[in-house]
Amino acid sequence: MQQYQTLFTELTNGILTVTINRPDKLNALNKDVFTDLDNLVNNITNDNTVKSVIITGAGSKAFVAGADITEFGNLSIEEGKQLAKRGQDIFNKIENCAKPIIACVNGFALGGGCELAMACHFRIAADNAKFGQPEVNLGLIPGYGGTQRLAQLIGKGRAIELLISANMIDANTALQYGLVNYVVPQAELLQKAISILENINTKAPLAIAACIKAANTVWDESKNGFNEEIALFGNCFGTEDMKEGSAAFLEKRKANFIGK
Numbered sequence: 001m002q003q004y005q006t007l008f009t010e011l012t013n014g015i016l017t018v019t020i021n022r023p024d025k026l027n028a029l030n031k032d033v034f035t036d037l038d039n040l041v042n043n044i045t046n047d048n049t050v051k052s053v054i055i056t057g058a059g060s061k062a063f064v065a066g067a068d069i070t071e072f073g074n075l076s077i078e079e080g081k082q083l084a085k086r087g088q089d090i091f092n093k094i095e096n097c098a099k100p101i102i103a104c105v106n107g108f109a110l111g112g113g114c115e116l117a118m119a120c121h122f123r124i125a126a127d128n129a130k131f132g133q134p135e136v137n138l139g140l141i142p143g144y145g146g147t148q149r150l151a152q153l154i155g156k157g158r159a160i161e162l163l164i165s166a167n168m169i170d171a172n173t174a175l176q177y178g179l180v181n182y183v184v185p186q187a188e189l190l191q192k193a194i195s196i197l198e199n200i201n202t203k204a205p206l207a208i209a210a211c212i213k214a215a216n217t218v219w220d221e222s223k224n225g226f227n228e229e230i231a232l233f234g235n236c237f238g239t240e241d242m243k244e245g246s247a248a249f250l251e252k253r254k255a256n257f258i259g260k
């Protein structure tokens with residue numbers, strides 16, 4: 001596994017825990033973090049030893065407190081668009097990764113941090129987590145997919161209120177809104193994610209990838225999700241794992257999936 005400038009990675013039993021490591025800047029997303037996240041998704045896609053991924057932030061205070069505001073400087077309109085495009089490309093890559101990526105939100109998830117968490121396949125929050133899109137405080141809007149994913153995840157009314165008020169919501173409100181799947185004490189956050197992924201990692205990898213792809217199609221206007229599902233369902237019958245899964249069920253034994 002490649003070394004990163006801003007990320008710590010640790011691989012245990014197929015679960016890669018990725019920690020964004022700029023705690024003195026509340027893990028704000030600068031150019032280096034973007035480069036590392038971009039490379040990370042390429043690497044995990046190509047690394048057979050990685051079955052699933054946890055993304056979290058270093059320290060006990062923040063997941064990610066947003067894009068690094070010091071890099072906004074005097075960007076031109078064109079440079080602003082390029083920055084948003086770069087962020088969106090990387091977050092789309094996370095969302096479309098064939099391996100499950102879940103966010104463990106261990107504190108502030110603001111701006112680009114909330115957008116990063118929303119690009120992951122689902123989210124678990126520590127009880128001290130706080131979510132928000134405070135860009136309007138800076139005369140900005142979210143640029144890394146936040147206006148879209150927030151409305152997808154929590155509905156238009158709640159999303160627009162959060163976007164235009166810059167209000168933060170706490171972990172329990174995020175749970176009530178459907179932004180996160182679980183809220184746990186901070187000390188138990190990673191263990192909760194690990195126990196969920198240990199179960200997921202016993203399932204057929206190609207079927208997992210197909211579930212992610214099919215579910216993402218709901219928001220892809222260029223595709224018909226039901227047709228996509230038919231194609232992906234059919235493809236499963238061409239896999240060794242589908243034959244193994246069915247045989248194991250009928251033989252009343254545990255399936256041994258190989259990802260083929």
Ligand code: COA
Binds near residue numbers: 026135
């Ligand atoms: N970009 C760059 N640096 C950031 C940052 C960001 N998004 N968020 C925090 N930091 C830095 C602070 O400048 C500070 O650095 P310093 O010690 O060199 O001064 C350090 O991280 C700690 O943050 P601080 O503001 O002192 O912590 P706090 O507990 O008082 O407040 C927050 C925490 C999250 C409420 C506050 O940092 C904040 O509002 N951050 C910006 C959030 C935001 O607007 N994000 C969207 C960006 S588009």
